[in-house]
Amino acid sequence: MGDKDKVGIVIVSHSLDVAKGTADMVRQMVGEDVPLGYCGGNPDGGLGTDVAKILKAIDEAWSDKGVAILVDLGGAETNSEMAVEMLAPERQGKVVICNAPIVEGAVMAATEAWGGASLEDVRRTAEELSPQ
Amino acid sequence: MNDWTSSSVVIRHEVGLHARPSVKLTKLAKTFASAIQIAGSPEGPWIDAKSIVKVMAMKAKQDSTLYMRAQGGDAPAAVTALKDLVERDFDEDAAHAASG
Numbered sequence: 001m002g003d004k005d006k007v008g009i010v011i012v013s014h015s016l017d018v019a020k021g022t023a024d025m026v027r028q029m030v031g032e033d034v035p036l037g038y039c040g041g042n043p044d045g046g047l048g049t050d051v052a053k054i055l056k057a058i059d060e061a062w063s064d065k066g067v068a069i070l071v072d073l074g075g076a077e078t079n080s081e082m083a084v085e086m087l088a089p090e091r092q093g094k095v096v097i098c099n100a101p102i103v104e105g106a107v108m109a110a111t112e113a114w115g116g117a118s119l120e121d122v123r124r125t126a127e128e129l130s131p132q
Numbered sequence: 133m134n135d136w137t138s139s140s141v142v143i144r145h146e147v148g149l150h151a152r153p154s155v156k157l158t159k160l161a162k163t164f165a166s167a168i169q170i171a172g173s174p175e176g177p178w179i180d181a182k183s184i185v186k187v188m189a190m191k192a193k194q195d196s197t198l199y200m201r202a203q204g205g206d207a208p209a210a211v212t213a214l215k216d217l218v219e220r221d222f223d224e225d226a227a228h229a230a231s232g
Contacts, residue, residue: 029155111155111184115162128185 002035007113007122008061009036010069011106012054012076014047016040022070022103030110037061049076054083058095066094066119068126070106094119100126136201139211140174141218149192153222158184160217166204168214174199181214 002008009026013019019040026036037057042048054069061067069084071077077097084095096119098105105126112125145153161168161181169178172192179186181200192198198218202210217223 029152030159107151107155108184108188111158114159115182125183125185128183 002061002063003033004035004063005065006034006063006116007065007109007119008058008063008067009034009106009110009113009122010054010057010061010067011036011038011040011102012049012057012069012080013038013040013072013102014049014076015072018072018102022106025103026106026110029107030114034110034113035061035063035067036110049079051079051083051086054080055086058083058087062091064094066096066122068109068113068119068122069095069097070100070102070109070126071097072102096120096123098123098126100129104129136203137207137211138199138201139215140197140199141215142197143192143194143218145218145221145224146194148194148196149187149190149198151188152224154188154190155184156222157214157217158182158187160213161210164202164204164206164210164213166202166207166210168200168202168207168210170201170214171199172196 011019011022019038023038037060039053039057043050069080071080080097109122109126112122168181170181171178200214
């Protein structure tokens with residue numbers, strides 16, 4: 001789903017509900033044009049994150065312009081880093097993990113991506129939200 | 133620089149320029165090549181209308197006046213389009229506005 005000439009957005013939360021709710025906000029506020037993937041929960045369905053699910057979400061949101069990942073807490077970030085390391089070498093350089101609040105960052109990043117911005121601009125927009 | 137195309141419009145949206153209206157305004161601004169700025173006062177400070185973070189941070193309230201100006205080849209069309217969007221209440225009816 002989404003235009004492949006726009007940076008994709010991936011949402012990784014410990015909670016599938018949070019991830020899905022955040023994705024719903026992106027869809028309703030920004031629209032269907034931005035490639036989007038999300039995941040949450042550990043393999044058993046409890047709270048946590050899972051590298052395999054993150055890889056799948058990256059795949060769903062894949063765009064040749066790159067993919068920006070928004071994470072919530074600790075393990076979401078380290079597992080996302082691990083997932084990025086497991087990507088094909090030509091994809092690794094096109095994925096960034098944003099240092100931004102997950103919900104606000106996802107909406108801001110998606111809005112910037114919608115306009116056709118580069119991966120670096122998308123990340124900078126999401127990270128503008130973080131305390132300087 | 134004096135060659136800005138300018139206009140202003142009163143925000144009638146029930147919750148002002150909050151999340152969804154901000155996204156709509158920013159998305160619309162991004163469809164124009166011109167530089168576009170908005171402000172809450174004719175003296176500024178002017179902010180980049182294409183920056184979602186800055187537009188949302190403005191927190192323009194209901195019944196406040198939004199000043200807009202653009203500079204570039206499609207500046208008049210940009211200003212007209214943005215003004216129209218605000219006058220159309222961001223294409224949201226009142227039923228949806230409350231949750232905006």
